[in-house]
Amino acid sequence: MLKNFIDKIKNTHFIHDYSLMWPYIKPYWGRALIAVLITIPIGALDAVIAWALKPYMDVMMIEKSANTYWIPLMIIAFSAVQGILTYAASYANTWVGNRIAADVKLTLFEKLMIFDAAYFDNSTSGNIIMRFNNDVDEACKGLLSNLKQFSTRTFSSISLIFVLFYNCWQLAIIAVVVLACALFPLTLVRKKIKDINQKTVFTNAETVTHYNEAFNGNRVIASYNLYEYENNRFNDTLHRVFKLGMKMVQRTGMLSPFMHFVVSLGIALVIWTGSYLIVSQQITAGNFVSFVAALILLYNPIKGIGNNFNNVQVALMAMERVFALLQSEPAVKDDTAAEPLQSVRKNIEYKNVCFEYIAGKPVLKDVSLKIKKGETVALVGNSGGGKSTFVSLLPRFYDVTSGKIMIDGKDIRKYTLKSLRENIAIVFQDNFLFDGTIRENIMLGKNNASEAELQQAVEAACVQDFIKDMPKGLDTQIGERGVLLSGGQKQRIAIARAFLKNAPIVILDEATSALDNKSEAVVQKAIENLMKDRTVFVIAHRLSTVRHADKIVVVNYGQIVESGSHEALIKNADSIYASLYKAQLK
Secondary structure (H helix, E strand, O other): OHHHHHHHHHHOOOOOOHHHHHHHHHHHHHHHHHHHHHHHHHHHHHHHHHHHHHHHHHHHHHOOOOOOOHHHHHHHHHHHHHHHHHHHHHHHHHHHHHHHHHHHHHHHHHHHHHOOHHHHHOOOHHHHHHHHHHHHHHHHHHHHHHHHHHHHHHHHHHHHHHHHHHHOHHHHHHHHHHHHHHHHHHHHHHHHHHHHHHHHHHHHHHHHHHHHHHHHOHHHHHHOOOHHHHHHHHHHHHHHHHHHHHHHHHHHOOHHHHHHHHHHHHHHHHHHHHHHHHHOOOOOHHHHHHHHHHHHHHHHHHHOHHHHHHHHHHHHHHHHHHHHHHHOOOOOOOOOOOEOOOOOOOEEEEEEEEEOOEOOEOOEEEEEEEEEOOOEEEEEOOOOOOHHHHHHOOOOOOOOOEEEEEEOOEEHHHEOHHHHHHOEEEEOOOOOOOOOEHHHHHHOOOOOOOHHHHHHHHHHOOOHHHHOOOOOHHHOEOOHHHOOOOHHHHHHHHHHHHHHHOOOEEEEEOOOOOOOHHHHHHHHHHHHHHHOOOEEEEEOOOHHHOOOOOEEEEEEOOEEEEEEOHHHHHHOOOOHHHHHHHHHHO
16 A cells, blocks of 8 residues: 555656655655654554453453453553644644645745736736645645554554464464455556546636636626526536546546445354354464454454545645645746846837737737837727737747847847836736725835835825825725725826836836726826836827827837827828827817
8 A cells, every 4th residue: 555655656656756846845844744643652552552462361261360460551641642642643734734735835836926918918816826735735745644644554564464474373474465466456546547637627626716707897787687597607617527526526536435344254254264163273362353353443444544545635636736846947037148228228128029919820920110219109099909019028928939039239139137127017907906005006116115105106096185084094905806995096006106116118008098088097197197207108099188199109000100290190181090099089
């Protein structure tokens, strides 16, 4: 059984990849070792109890002597010690498992933070929760818990087998052969459950995604009366979880009954053979009772080991997935020779840039554009034409498929990601606000900013216009995702955050498109303050807000089709920009 368990671990490259887990195990290896060592006496005490029955039966039952009163007391004492040690082993295993799981989760969370945008595009929230959180619990805490049971039963089995051979080697051989037959099906478990387990993890991730969507999309669900639709989707997912669970039972459910049947045959065979050996006086009644007690103590855990072994396999497969995450690298990362970007001194240049999210489906096609330091460039054009993708490549949310983007003549991939992004402030159309206060959300732009810097950002972003009516001002709680604020208030907080960052490059990705006219006027004033003395990229569908840009670039179907000032483009009545502008005026 232990050999099979070790083989399964080897098959998951656990031994090969021990270096991945060792940094997490190392701080707690002493406690982990103690937890394993404690299982030795726990298992061995089973054999002592079984062995004690021989002298008790031979002296008390056969010789009718009362000098064996100490044996029941010894059994009580040993059982008490066994109980205390079992508690100590459980406590130590849980402590070590929880600490290792917490450390691994922290590492994976840090890795999650640096994954590129494409990773999140192709993942669901449920999948991330399952892989980065639940798999770690299953791998670390689940595996250690099951390892404790296996090690306890292993040492118990070894000591009990010794008692079997001590009492009667003939019966012991029968017992060991039956034990091997009972354990043989465990070698087939992994192949049977691997594909089902993977599908179950994926489907459970879908379940978590449903909960997240119900939480974040509650107003859409209510406004469109999507209750039945969402219930049906969730019911379909639960039905698939149910079917996978039943498949797991179909493939592994017979393990425990089969082992129970084989063990029962072994016990029956031992009783039949033992009766013959007692009658022929080859063994004493004490030998037989001690042997049967040891056999039952040995066989009883085996009857239920099938389910426990399934859990071990699930934990090992979870560990495989954790290893895969620990070894994974983001697609967008620092070059080995990357240097810090201090500031923008001359210009930003897109040179023959091509980009595609899906291979063979280009979003940007051979785009070239040069922007001087301090210029404001407005990107306009048809929806889905590639404007947001254009600005997303500058902070390296994605890397270009071909071509290059340069700052001061140097490819941005030669700058460190941290320094590149420190020089860029972005105000999105839907800015994410964290649960907390207005102050905390603004301070994300510069967490060591002084009170004077904070107040300057608040005034420049017109935040004081609405916080003056709040009893706690900047320390007002805004709820998860800023749910207690209006769209215009959220935008102004985001602009204040960008102000505080004080980056030389500013990206405004349709920052006013979701606002009403009154809110837009206030936010537009804040944006104008933010744009002063900076290199600015503006994406806007209201062309009236970008007419004063130094350069207006029309992007259609992934290509730059026109560029120039508002006056130059509007003079050409046949230009795409002139057509768009006139259409909006109408």
